[in-house]
Amino acid sequence: MDSENGNHSNLRERKPPIHISTVNLIKDPSKPAITITMSKKQQFHFADASFLSWSLKDALGFAKNHPIPFVFGICLVFFMAVEYTLFMIPPSSPPFDLGFVITKPIHKILDAQPALNTILAGLNTVFVGMQTTYILWTWLVEGRPRATIAALFMFTCRGILGYCTQLPLPEGFLGSGVDFPVGNVSFFLFYSGHVAGSVIASLDMRRMGRVEMAWVFDTLNVLQMVRLLGTRGHYTIDLAVGVGAGMLFDSLAGKYEEKRKKGVVVAHKV
Incomplete structure (x- = not known):
C-alpha cells in the first residue's frame, strides 16, 4: 500500500518538460511565423526580422509618428549629397566657416x-x-x-x-x-x-x-x-x-x- 502511495505521489510530482516550438503571433497564416526557442543560445531566423512585420500604413505613418528621426533622415541624405559634391578646401586657403x-x-x-x-x-x-x-x-x-x-x-x-x-x-x-x-x-x-x-x-x-x-x-x-x-x-x-x-x-x-x-x-x- 505504501509503495502504491509512493508511486502515485511520484507520478503527481513529475511534470512533463515544456517545449515551445513555432508560435504564430500573426493572425494571417501567409505571413512568416516567429520561432521561439528556450535555450541558452538564442536562434535567429531571417523571418524574425522586424521590418517584415511593417505594413504600408506603418511606413507612411513614420513621418507623423516619429517626426524628429524622419527629419534627421532627410538631413542625412541632404548632407551626404552636399559632402560628396563640395570641393575640399586647399591647404593654402583659410578654413571656410559659415559663422x-x-x-x-x-x-x-x-x-x-x-x-x-x-x-x-x-x-x-x-x-x-x-x-x-x-x-x-x-x-x-x-x-x-x-x-x-x-x-x-x-x-x-x-x-x-x-x-x-x-x-x-x-x-x-x-x-x-x-x-x-x-x-x-x-x-x-x-x-x-x-x-x-x-x-x-x-x-x-x-x-x-x-x-x-x-x-x-x-x-x-x-x-x-x-x-x-x-x-x-x-x-x-x-x-x-x-x-x-x-x-x-x-x-x-x-x-x-x-x-x-x-x-x-x-x-x-x-
Whole structure:
C-alpha cells in the first residue's frame, strides 16, 4: 500500500518538460511565423526580422509618428549629397566657416572700434567669472559636486583634444587684453570652454528649479557665441561642440555620482 502511495505521489510530482516550438503571433497564416526557442543560445531566423512585420500604413505613418528621426533622415541624405559634391578646401586657403560669414558685419564694427571690442571682452570675462563662481558655489557651499566634477571632466578632455589637434588661429582674430584668458595668452580653440562651462551651469540651475537664472545664462551664452564668432575667437565647430560637451560631461558626472552612491550603499551593507 505504501509503495502504491509512493508511486502515485511520484507520478503527481513529475511534470512533463515544456517545449515551445513555432508560435504564430500573426493572425494571417501567409505571413512568416516567429520561432521561439528556450535555450541558452538564442536562434535567429531571417523571418524574425522586424521590418517584415511593417505594413504600408506603418511606413507612411513614420513621418507623423516619429517626426524628429524622419527629419534627421532627410538631413542625412541632404548632407551626404552636399559632402560628396563640395570641393575640399586647399591647404593654402583659410578654413571656410559659415559663422564667420554670418558675423562679418560684427567683425567689421569691432575691428573699427577697438574700445567697443575691449568693453565686450571685459563683459565676457565677467560672465566667465559668473560661471566659475556658480559652479564652485554648488560644491563648496551647497555640497553638490556634480557641476564641479562635470567641469573638471570637460576641461581635462578639452586640454587633451586641444593639444592633439592644434587648430590655426582664425584669420582676422581681434584680441583684447581683458579677454579670458586674460592678456591674449595662448589658448586651445577646440572646443570652447566658455560655452561648455555655461551649459554645465545652466543644466545645474534647471535641476535645482532655478529656471529664470538658467534662461539668463543661456541668453548670455548665445551672446557670447556671437561675440566669439565676430572676434574670430573660435570657429563655429568649437562652439557647437562646446554645447554638446557641456551636456555630455554633465551626464557623465551624474552617472559618476550614481555609481559612487551605489558603492557606498553596498559598503554599508557589507
